[in-house]
Amino acid sequence: MATAIVLILLGLLGPVAAAQWRAGRWLRPAAWIGTRLSPQFLAGVPMFGVLLIAIGISFIWPPGIILVFLAAGGLLWALFAATERRVPQAPPRERRATPGVPPAKPSAPEAHRERREAG
Numbered sequence: 001m002a003t004a005i006v007l008i009l010l011g012l013l014g015p016v017a018a019a020q021w022r023a024g025r026w027l028r029p030a031a032w033i034g035t036r037l038s039p040q041f042l043a044g045v046p047m048f049g050v051l052l053i054a055i056g057i058s059f060i061w062p063p064g065i066i067l068v069f070l071a072a073g074g075l076l077w078a079l080f081a082a083t084e085r086r087v088p089q090a091p092p093r094e095r096r097a098t099p100g101v102p103p104a105k106p107s108a109p110e111a112h113r114e115r116r117e118a119g
Contacts, residue, residue, distance in 0.1 A: 007056030014049015043082035047075040 020026040034042045054071040058064035 001060070004056040004059035007052050007059070011049045011052030011054075011056060014046045014052070017049070018046040040079050040082045044075055044079045047071065047078040051075050 017026060017029070021030045030042060033045070051068070051071040051074075054064065054067040058068050
């Protein structure tokens, strides 16, 4: 019983920390987690807390194991969703002249436009 209470209380820190971060408090621990571990782990802290709460509940109430599986799925969703949001968009590729490689011949419309501009 004591283990369950400790897990539930520790799990409450996850959602409380997320609320504090949104309010502009506890930012030094958030920065530490984001730089030392990963930004995805930082996004998963609230769901990890919910997972700990569910584990604590499952010690008290055995059918609560279903909540553990749901919370684990939610944690994985939070981690993968944070990864998808943080993927930077690749800038459009530019034509770069590489040393030792002759430039590619322009296509017909480009060649026509270049001749018109030059002459």
